[in-house]
Amino acid sequence: MSMFYYFFKTLVGKEVVVELKNNLAIRGKLHSVDQYLNMKLDEIDVEDKVQHPHLLSVKNCFIRGSTIRYVQIPPKDVNVDLLQDATRHEHADKS
Amino acid sequence: HHLTPMASTLAEWTGKTVTVITCDGRSIIGQLRGHDQLQNLILSNSHERVYSIDAPVEMVPLGLYVIRGDNVVIISELDEDLDNKFDLTALRGEPLQPVAQNVL
Numbered sequence: 001m002s003m004f005y006y007f008f009k010t011l012v013g014k015e016v017v018v019e020l021k022n023n024l025a026i027r028g029k030l031h032s033v034d035q036y037l038n039m040k041l042d043e044i045d046v047e048d049k050v051q052h053p054h055l056l057s058v059k060n061c062f063i064r065g066s067t068i069r070y071v072q073i074p075p076k077d078v079n080v081d082l083l084q085d086a087t088r089h090e091h092a093d094k095s
Numbered sequence: 096h097h098l099t100p101m102a103s104t105l106a107e108w109t110g111k112t113v114t115v116i117t118c119d120g121r122s123i124i125g126q127l128r129g130h131d132q133l134q135n136l137i138l139s140n141s142h143e144r145v146y147s148i149d150a151p152v153e154m155v156p157l158g159l160y161v162i163r164g165d166n167v168v169i170i171s172e173l174d175e176d177l178d179n180k181f182d183l184t185a186l187r188g189e190p191l192q193p194v195a196q197n198v199l
Contacts, residue, residue: 056177057177069199
């Protein structure tokens with residue numbers, strides 16, 4: 001059941017915006033992801049720097065997967081049909 | 096134990112100064128001395144940076160700290176050169192909100 005792990009591996013090197021459960025939104029290049037969907041982002045940019053100066057002196061970060069609410073992905077980086085197929089297979093294997 | 100790619104990130108940062116943001120919205124800075132697969136952390140010479148909207152940044156010395164991985168949101172390598180460019184007395188910010196568990 002690691003479909004999303006493999007999905008995120010296809011996005012390594014791409015720019016994403018990770019929105020956390022504390023409402024912090026961080027834009028960065030996906031460097032790596034693991035089975036728990038922990039992510040490391042490089043070249044980060046906090047979306048609201050004025051409100052949240054906590055990460056001004058930081059270029060990259062490790063984000064614990066359990067704290068992620070959304071990951072925003074550029075549409076051009078995703079083949080939605082392939083993803084949908086993968087989901088079907090994931091469920092088919094279980095039945 | 097199989098070393099996941101993510102564990103190597105924390106291994107690279109051992110000995111370096113890191114900023115940890117915790118579930119209750121705190122910012123803790125210290126030298127990363129140890130970690131494990133669950134992101135339990137050992138920080139030495141640590142202090143908390145308290146940001147507020149109407150007062151300068153407050154520094155609260157903490158010393159040797161163990162942070163349980165459950166409470167970790169973000170771990171970042173602090174760029175000391177970048178950090179020194181900022182005037183902490185002038186910096187203002189909203190306190191970070193807490194992360195509620197098992198909710199969106």
